[in-house]
Amino acid sequence: MxxxxxxxxxxxxxxxxxxxxxxxxxxxxxxxxxxxxxxxxxxxxxxxxxxxxxxxLPKGSKYQEAVHLPRHLWILDHGSFKDGHSKQKIAYGQHPKQYYHYYPGLETSPKKNTIIIYFHGGGWCLGSPDQHRYLAHLLQQEGYSLVFPAYRLTPAFGYKDLQADVNHAVRHALNFVKQQGVEQPKIILGGTSAGGNLASLFAYDENRWSAIDLDRSILKGVFSIVGALNTAAMEQTYTLLDYTGPIDSPSYQLANPLHWISPQDTFPFLCLHGKKDGLVAYKAVEEFCKKLNHTVPNMLQFKTYETATHIELGAAWYYNSEANLGQDTVLINWLNTVSR
The missing domain is CATH 1.10.287 (Helix Hairpins)
Known part of the structure; x- marks a missing residue:
């Protein structure tokens, strides 16, 4: 930086x-x-x-977030962050974006059979797992095994393509970790921004688990950091609609995690969001959390940050100590609780 x-x-x-x-x-x-x-x-x-x-520019506006974005992305790509050890890049498809980074859990860790599958953000059109090296190092030091998938991006690819990539990445990764000696793996899904959307859609859609022959009982929890959890209540930008499809298309509603919540979703959910988020409105996420808490009581932990923007709460805390409002501690404590 x-x-x-x-x-x-x-x-x-x-x-x-x-x-x-x-x-x-x-x-x-x-x-x-x-x-x-x-x-x-x-x-x-x-x-x-x-x-x-x-x-x-006032804090909390999309314009304020936009002018800070180039510097933020450059630092995530080129900053000298510690990375996790023994990282492997594994392809799960033919496209250059169809791969994931695998970080094995520490051999002596009782948590190594818990796989955190984390999806990067970037508005479905940008980003990569490499931008979250800091997070990988942090979580691996806690003893977890990690899978950080990449996926094809908009506008060349849309909702169905990205969901297919999530399905293939999860299925391939679970087969791979079993080959590495991880027996009876449990998984925790998570993501930041667009990645929070992808993780939540997969978690709440029981049909997708059946389609790739997975038992959803292995899911121990989901976390979203500034996630796009109610796309219908967000500003309907070209970036969003490139992913969801037009408002009158079948995929538009399917791309909204709020649509998928049901009483069968009895797994813990952690939501971290800032009230000054200029890209994913706090109100949109609040509506998702209200529905989740009403439908499946006591499964939600919703932590809000009064002054945090999308960039600050999402990943700027990797390199800026002032943007660290304790979200790392909240995340780690929640992970340790749900992985027991």
Missing amino acids: VLFDFVFYALLFFTGIGSYKIIRSAPAQNKFIKLLKLLWVLWTASLWVGLILQWV
């Missing part, structure tokens, strides 16, 4: 000097040179506007 900030501010400085010289210089006679100078000045102005917007 220090490197990103250094490069960004150095760019501001040098482009600013260049723009100042262009503005003070005599007008160019050549139209092409004139255009290049104009583009340079506009580019410099856009950098400064982006910086100013980070300071002035």
Whole structure:
């Protein structure tokens, strides 16, 4: 993150000097040179506007989240995070995105037979398991075995494709861990943002478990960090509709986890969400939690954070201590409780 900030501010400085010289210089006679100078000045102005917007946009707006996103994604991709040990990349399909990272549990750990299957976020169109190396290290140190799947992304692929990838990844991973000597595995599903949506859809749809010949009794819990748990109550952006399909399509309702809640869903659910989330509205998640708590009482732990944005609560705490509001402790304590 220090490197990103250094490069960004150095760019501001040098482009600013260049723009100042262009503005003070005599007008160019050549139209092409004139255009290049104009583009340079506009580019410099856009950098400064982006910086100013980070300071002035109200916390909790989608615009405030958007201007922080490039830096956030760069740090997740290039930051020097500790990763879990003995990581293996396993393909579960032919597409480059059809793979998962497997982190074996510590040999001496009584929790190594509990597999945490975690789906990354990114609005169904971005992201990768590598961006969550910090989380992998944290959870593996707790003794769990981990599976972090990748999946095909929108807009090239939609709801049905992503659900198929989840099915294949889970089935393949459970077969693989058994080959590694993990007997009678139990699983905990989880995800951040779009990944929380994918994990919840799989957990609550009993038909999908039957379709891939899995007994849902091995599911010990589900956790969602800033998850898209009620897509119908979110802003209907192109990004969302690329995934769900049009509002009048059959897949639109099927892509909403709230639609799948039933009295048979008697497994613990942990929901972490911020009231300043500008991408997945707090109200949408609150409606999901109210229905879950009404339908299956005492299965929900809903932890809210008054000042947390989507980026902060989701993954900025990997590199920014101020964004760590104790969500790591809440998650670990919940995992240790449900995995007993």
